[in-house]
Amino acid sequence: MSATDVLDAHPKVTVLTVDFFDTMVTRRVAQPTHVFAVIEEELVSQHGSRWRGVAVERVHAEHRARVAAAATDALRDITIDEIADQLAELMKLNQAERDLFVRSEKATEIALAQPVPAGAAMVNEALSRGIRVLIVSDNYMPTSHLVAMAHAAGYGWVTDDDVLVSCEHGGFKHNGVLWNVALGVAGVPASQILHIGDDHEADQVQPSKLGIATHIDTRMRRSHRDMRNTSPDVLPLSLIEATQRDAMYDSNWDVAHALGDGLVGMVVAAQIADVKNVLRQRDLAGIHFAARDGWLAHQVWNKLRESDVSLPEASYTAFSRSVIWRASLTELTPANVGRFIGDDEELTVARLERRVGCSLSSLYRPDELIDAQASRAVLLENDREVVAAAQQLRQRVLGYFEKQGLLKPGHHVVVDLGWTGSTIADMADLITDTTNGATTIEARLTGMYWDAIPNRMRVSMHGYAMSEFESLDNNLRLLGVIKLLEALVTAPHGSVVDFADAAQDFQPMLVETQPELSAYEQLIGKVGQSAITSALALLQGTHASGVTAEDITGTELWAAIMQVGHTPRPEEVEALRIVRHVTSIDHEGEGTPLVAAAPASPKSFRQEQLPGLYDELIHGHWMQGSLRSWWSADGTRWIADEIGNIWPSTKVQWVPAP
Amino acid sequence: MRTYERPVLLARAIASVQNQSFSDWELIIVNNGGNPAEVEAVVSVARTTTGTSKITVLHLPERVGMEEASNQGLRATSSEYFAIHDDDDSWRPTFLETAVRTFTEHHDAAAVLMGVTRVHETFKGGKVWPEFHEKFPLDDSRLTYERLIGGNTFPPIAALFRRSILDAVGYFDSSLPVLGDWEFNLRAVRHGGFVFFPERLANYHTRTPESDRAAGNSITVGEDLHLRVKKELQARWDSEMEPHGVSKGQYSRDVEAEVAIAEAKLQAEIAEAQRAQSQRSTIRRLAGAVRDPKRAIRAAVHQVRVLAKRR
Numbered sequence: 001m002s003a004t005d006v007l008d009a010h011p012k013v014t015v016l017t018v019d020f021f022d023t024m025v026t027r028r029v030a031q032p033t034h035v036f037a038v039i040e041e042e043l044v045s046q047h048g049s050r051w052r053g054v055a056v057e058r059v060h061a062e063h064r065a066r067v068a069a070a071a072t073d074a075l076r077d078i079t080i081d082e083i084a085d086q087l088a089e090l091m092k093l094n095q096a097e098r099d100l101f102v103r104s105e106k107a108t109e110i111a112l113a114q115p116v117p118a119g120a121a122m123v124n125e126a127l128s129r130g131i132r133v134l135i136v137s138d139n140y141m142p143t144s145h146l147v148a149m150a151h152a153a154g155y156g157w158v159t160d161d162d163v164l165v166s167c168e169h170g171g172f173k174h175n176g177v178l179w180n181v182a183l184g185v186a187g188v189p190a191s192q193i194l195h196i197g198d199d200h201e202a203d204q205v206q207p208s209k210l211g212i213a214t215h216i217d218t219r220m221r222r223s224h225r226d227m228r229n230t231s232p233d234v235l236p237l238s239l240i241e242a243t244q245r246d247a248m249y250d251s252n253w254d255v256a257h258a259l260g261d262g263l264v265g266m267v268v269a270a271q272i273a274d275v276k277n278v279l280r281q282r283d284l285a286g287i288h289f290a291a292r293d294g295w296l297a298h299q300v301w302n303k304l305r306e307s308d309v310s311l312p313e314a315s316y317t318a319f320s321r322s323v324i325w326r327a328s329l330t331e332l333t334p335a336n337v338g339r340f341i342g343d344d345e346e347l348t349v350a351r352l353e354r355r356v357g358c359s360l361s362s363l364y365r366p367d368e369l370i371d372a373q374a375s376r377a378v379l380l381e382n383d384r385e386v387v388a389a390a391q392q393l394r395q396r397v398l399g400y401f402e403k404q405g406l407l408k409p410g411h412h413v414v415v416d417l418g419w420t421g422s423t424i425a426d427m428a429d430l431i432t433d434t435t436n437g438a439t440t441i442e443a444r445l446t447g448m449y450w451d452a453i454p455n456r457m458r459v460s461m462h463g464y465a466m467s468e469f470e471s472l473d474n475n476l477r478l479l480g481v482i483k484l485l486e487a488l489v490t491a492p493h494g495s496v497v498d499f500a501d502a503a504q505d506f507q508p509m510l511v512e513t514q515p516e517l518s519a520y521e522q523l524i525g526k527v528g529q530s531a532i533t534s535a536l537a538l539l540q541g542t543h544a545s546g547v548t549a550e551d552i553t554g555t556e557l558w559a560a561i562m563q564v565g566h567t568p569r570p571e572e573v574e575a576l577r578i579v580r581h582v583t584s585i586d587h588e589g590e591g592t593p594l595v596a597a598a599p600a601s602p603k604s605f606r607q608e609q610l611p612g613l614y615d616e617l618i619h620g621h622w623m624q625g626s627l628r629s630w631w632s633a634d635g636t637r638w639i640a641d642e643i644g645n646i647w648p649s650t651k652v653q654w655v656p657a658p
Numbered sequence: 659m660r661t662y663e664r665p666v667l668l669a670r671a672i673a674s675v676q677n678q679s680f681s682d683w684e685l686i687i688v689n690n691g692g693n694p695a696e697v698e699a700v701v702s703v704a705r706t707t708t709g710t711s712k713i714t715v716l717h718l719p720e721r722v723g724m725e726e727a728s729n730q731g732l733r734a735t736s737s738e739y740f741a742i743h744d745d746d747d748s749w750r751p752t753f754l755e756t757a758v759r760t761f762t763e764h765h766d767a768a769a770v771l772m773g774v775t776r777v778h779e780t781f782k783g784g785k786v787w788p789e790f791h792e793k794f795p796l797d798d799s800r801l802t803y804e805r806l807i808g809g810n811t812f813p814p815i816a817a818l819f820r821r822s823i824l825d826a827v828g829y830f831d832s833s834l835p836v837l838g839d840w841e842f843n844l845r846a847v848r849h850g851g852f853v854f855f856p857e858r859l860a861n862y863h864t865r866t867p868e869s870d871r872a873a874g875n876s877i878t879v880g881e882d883l884h885l886r887v888k889k890e891l892q893a894r895w896d897s898e899m900e901p902h903g904v905s906k907g908q909y910s911r912d913v914e915a916e917v918a919i920a921e922a923k924l925q926a927e928i929a930e931a932q933r934a935q936s937q938r939s940t941i942r943r944l945a946g947a948v949r950d951p952k953r954a955i956r957a958a959v960h961q962v963r964v965l966a967k968r969r
Binding site: 049052282411440441442450451453454456457458459460461462467468469471472473475554658 | 665666667669670672673674676677700703704706707709748749750751756775777784785786788789790791855856857861
């Protein structure tokens with residue numbers, strides 16, 4: 001509804017009361033607590049590392065101040081001074097430092113203030129009709145500060161008389177106290193007042209009790225995530241998401257575009273920036289983007305090359321855990337046969353034959369389902385054929401690598417998402433063996449976790465956003481979001497399971513699956529398109545948010561991964577429910593859902609089952625997306641809560657207190 | 659970087675240096691009598707990304723003491739600052755950048771110390787499994803001579819030293835099989851202050867008892883040796899007098915005893931706080947039971963089952 005429509009619908013209105021934050025004025029960051037991150041960045045830059053961590057401590061300070069105030073008067077709101085006192089206690093600030101923080105918070109709020117389009121339109125329309133506008137806000141800042149913010153956002157007419165703020169009137173909107181004050185100040189019957197705001201309880205339920213008409217608009221809240229996660233590291237994504245919030249203001253929230261323009265665009269830009277950085281430091285014989293996780297980056301690289309001739313050609317090279325491992329196989333034993341068949345898999349001999357690339361003699365019918373143990377026995381009985389097929393595959397793999405330039409003597413960089421580096425380490429062994437060490441491989445990964453340590457002996461690896469040197473909690477958090485990242489940063493084709501022979505130029509043989517095709521068609525393809533556009537803009541310094549690739553260091557990328565992967569919004573979880581993850585070695589089957597279904601009978605689910613459930617979630621699904629989904633349902637919330645209590649790294653807060 | 663037959667950990671330790679945002683570093687690896695081929699294999703992989711000149715390897719033909727290994731490494735370089743980076747520890751990427759910047763702000767400092775995270779990990783069959791991590795207790799008060807004399811308060815991975823301190827107080831005492839870092843720190847802190855930077859940029863890795871023995875820390879697999887050497891050092895210091903008229907050895911024993919009492923008191927306070935926390939938790943659980951009796955019954959049944967299993 002337009003401002004005109006809303007006011008036309010209330011012809012008797014003589015006073016328009018307006019909520020302030022996110023109705024009339026908003027900030028140039030994605031959520032209110034990110035203002036504290038901007039303050040921290042500024043204070044650290046101007047006054048040193050003493051101020052590191054102040055953003056998250058500011059959140060704690062406000063909570064403590066509210067608890068302390070509620071102990072004596074449950075109705076009243078707190079003031080910025082009470083918050084500052086708590087902050088001073090938490091961070092051992094002296095009086096001058098405490099006052100510096102308050103000044104900085106006020107100045108930053110004013111600097112970041114911008115008008116909310118619908119709120120501004122409503123206010124302007126009301127003023128043009130001679131309707132009085134009264135700002136009614138639940139906030140800890142004094143009236144003078146709200147007036148200053150209003151002026152900064154373009155509402156030059158606002159004076160102290162036009163503002164009622166909870167911290168100065170003994171009560172909130174959401175407990176009704178401030179509404180009684182507002183009625184008195186308005187000086188007209190409730191039937192002549194219309195209120196606009198964005199909070200169900202404070203701006204609709206409470207004023208309605210007094211007979212005040214209301215209009216609710218929650219669009220500015222669409223960019224919010226968990227308020228406790230605030231640090232300067234989140235600011236690049238925050239600025240991008242604030243820009244998305246403003247750009248999508250007049251339309252429905254486009255989840256695919258938001259994910260692509262935000263997190264995925266940042267991942268791709270970081271992949272490219274990292275390679276460019278390596279290119280500046282050492283001579284490279286080749287740059288290779290790994291299929292499928294490097295598909296988007298390869299697209300962007302080629303587009304950049306159209307205008308930057310200094311960038312060398314880079315390959316898009318197909319390899320997978322299964323083909324590399326099979327190509328390296330020299331002996332089939334009971335110890336390594338397990339890698340062909342998952343413990344829970346049931347297979348036919350025909351599928352086994354496709355998996356190992358040779359005919360197998362067996363007493364089973366080709367289409368008879370057999371369990372993992374029987375399948376492994378069949379392979380061991382045919383070990384010579386399996387190894388011979390592996391050696392033939394090795395020749396095809398090497399033929400393909402040669403075609404891709406990977407055997408060229410010198411130092412090569414392979415770009416992939418991660419995570420243990422074992423496939424690239426296996427690949428490096430294969431290549432180094434073949435070239436007698438003339439070719440060396442370096443893995444540039446987005447993330448690595450602790451399993452990567454032994455692989456460092458075989459290949460040089462760098463984790464851009466995350467490495468095993470991070471805390472155990474962050475290692476676990478990375479494991480919990482890996483499936484999500486793999487699903488988002490992928491290609492429009494399936495995984496490679498074999499290569500054609502020399503006559504067919506060693507073409508990779510890709511396996512398409514219906515679940516992946518369907519998800520790509522409905523969602524992932526759109527994510528990828530937005531990511532390519534976003535990454536190009538970030539790298540060329542033209543992104544609408546003002547963020548550039550230089551702003552996206554490893555810590556900022558990690559923060560973005562956590563903001564989205566660890567604290568997804570409900571609509572993101574909902575949209576990603578269609579995605580399934582196909583992990584079998586032959587890339588066949590239906591795969592597993594990214595967002596795990598909750599236990600079928602939550603009431604009879606037992607605590608003893610939690611460790612098994614945790615393992616299944618963290619290894620097979622997008623853990624945090626699944627947990628947030630369970631949290632939102634009454635029946636399964638207790639399971640998600642219990643997992644959070646037992647494994648605290650899964651809780652929504654990922655920015656730790658200093 | 660001292661190393662002895664732990665190639666997996668060595669690879670991690672080298673990467674921790676290569677990951678530094680401060681790029682003007684030089685790494686001297688002292689292979690303390692271990693298999694040269696094993697070390698060279700790891701180093702050759704690492705050199706593919708940072709070139710040959712930044713990493714030097716000294717292969718000692720026979721195993722020497724830890725401090726002698728450090729001294730040989732130090733004599734092979736003339737850099738302005740130095741750190742002893744054990745092959746099982748690691749730094750966060752901004753360790754060197756932050757430490758060097760801190761030195762420029764504290765011209766008289768002999769060393770800059772970073773906050774430390776202690777990582778407990780299990781090393782078995784060539785794989786490392788982190789078990790849990792905790793904040794290592796370190797602050798300004800633990801970095802004075804008056805506190806250090808009672809015992810060492812930080813692992814080597816936490817510190818970056820100004821090289822000129824070697825000219826002033828000498829190198830590490832090669833005769834000491836362990837605790838050479840403590841003895842050196844005592845000499846160094848008397849010459850110039852130790853500045854503490856609280857951000858936890860150093861990771862002090864220790865292996866759990868389940869780990870393969872070869873991967874153990876000197877401190878966790880040789881507690882008896884540490885105690886013996888400490889007593890020997892204190893006995894050696896009995897002939898040196900402190901300005902306040904007490905021998906250095908006695909002063910060390912006195913402070914050690916004071917610290918032990920203070921630590922015991924602190925542990926008791928922590929235990930008391932945990933007990934109070936547990937009481938509050940019980941009250942919360944009871945309140946929760948009133949709000950959601952079904953869940954409380956489920957939890958109680960689970961508790962009974964767990965207890966029954968234990969019996």
